[in-house]
Amino acid sequence: MCSLKREFHYTQEDFHRVRLLLKAISGINLVETKDSMVYSRLASRVRFLKMKKVSDYLAYIERDAEELEHFVNALTTNLTSFFREPHHFEQLTQFVRSGESVNRVWSAASSTGEEPYSIAMSLVRLWDKFDIPARVVASDINSHVLKAASEGAYHLDSVESIEDKQRFFLKGKGRCEGMARVKPELRELVEFRQINLLNDEWPIEEEQDVIFCRNVMIYFEKEQQEALLVRLLTRLRKGGMYIAGHSENFSQFTNLMSPLGNTSYIKR
Numbered sequence: 262m263c264s265l266k267r268e269f270h271y272t273q274e275d276f277h278r279v280r281l282l283l284k285a286i287s288g289i290n291l292v293e294t295k296d297s298m299v300y301s302r303l304a305s306r307v308r309f310l311k312m313k314k315v316s317d318y319l320a321y322i323e324r325d326a327e328e329l330e331h332f333v334n335a336l337t338t339n340l341t342s343f344f345r346e347p348h349h350f351e352q353l354t355q356f357v358r359s360g361e362s363v364n365r366v367w368s369a370a371s372s373t374g375e376e377p378y379s380i381a382m383s384l385v386r387l388w389d390k391f392d393i394p395a396r397v398v399a400s401d402i403n404s405h406v407l408k409a410a411s412e413g414a415y416h417l418d419s420v421e422s423i424e425d426k427q428r429f430f431l432k433g434k435g436r437c438e439g440m441a442r443v444k445p446e447l448r449e450l451v452e453f454r455q456i457n458l459l460n461d462e463w464p465i466e467e468e469q470d471v472i473f474c475r476n477v478m479i480y481f482e483k484e485q486q487e488a489l490l491v492r493l494l495t496r497l498r499k500g501g502m503y504i505a506g507h508s509e510n511f512s513q514f515t516n517l518m519s520p521l522g523n524t525s526y527i528k529r
């Protein structure tokens with residue numbers, strides 16, 4: 262750990278406690294080099310609680326469930342964007358065009374909502390109307406990003422490259438200048454739920470037609486990734502589509518899924 266003068270007392274032992282706790286709660290396996298990142302993400306909570314040491318904060322979250330939620334929220338990485346990995350949205354469109362029925366789509370680590378709204382936009386484009394038979398359930402462990410997702414307000418820059426953005430977003434005026442808000446017709450197609458993929462219970466219907474679980478498994482250890490994949494597949498109908506992130510390759514699971522290319526699969 263580097264010896265910068267820090268505002269709060271922070272040791273290697275604190276960092277290891279954080280790693281163990283975060284892994285036990287969320288499955289996220291922080292690498293050894295993330296000690297400074299952990300400090301910078303937790304410092305604002307330590308300051309807010311008027312504490313002097315990260316160790317005091319760690320003792321506190323063991324007794325306070327609400328603060329534990331802030332702890333998890335602070336430590337997840339929520340990078341996402343509209344139509345990230347665009348081939349997946351084309352594959353979804355192709356899947357429906359090929360005659361597959363798609364009523365239920367689960368975006369299983371939806372972050373701030375760009376992914377589930379991109380799914381909904383793809384389906385609206387496909388049927389050329391908002392009154393579509395499909396719904397998207399968007400879930401995440403992080404309550405803060407879920408709230409932002411359900412509010413559906415984004416910087417104009419982040420929607421700039423969406424060609425038909427006027428169909429899906431309202432441009433903010435006055436104090437909302439520079440922002441774009443998801444139109445209510447699109448918002449209604451997406452339901453947000455807090456789901457920790459590590460929990461035994463998932464409040465999610467069975468027989469999903471499509472599951473997007475992208476760029477979250479990379480934070481988990483191999484064994485956990487495989488166990489989670491097997492569990493996720495229990496929520497997907499036979500012949501349904503499973504979509505993983507660009508660095509999450511499951512092509513060795515040919516007994517469970519047939520690869521479609523670009524980290525998309527069809528459940529056997």
Ligand SMILES: C[S@@+](CC[C@H](N)C(=O)[O-])C[C@H]1O[C@@H](n2cnc3c(N)ncnc32)[C@H](O)[C@@H]1O
Pocket residue numbers: 286287288289337338339340341342345369370371372373376400401402403406456457458459474475476477506
């Ligand atoms: C990098 S973002 C990926 C967002 C989106 N799927 C994409 O590919 O653009 C990873 C998300 O996984 C969520 N996450 C991490 N651990 C989780 C868990 N155990 N259960 C559910 N979500 C989790 C994080 O909160 C974060 O929002």
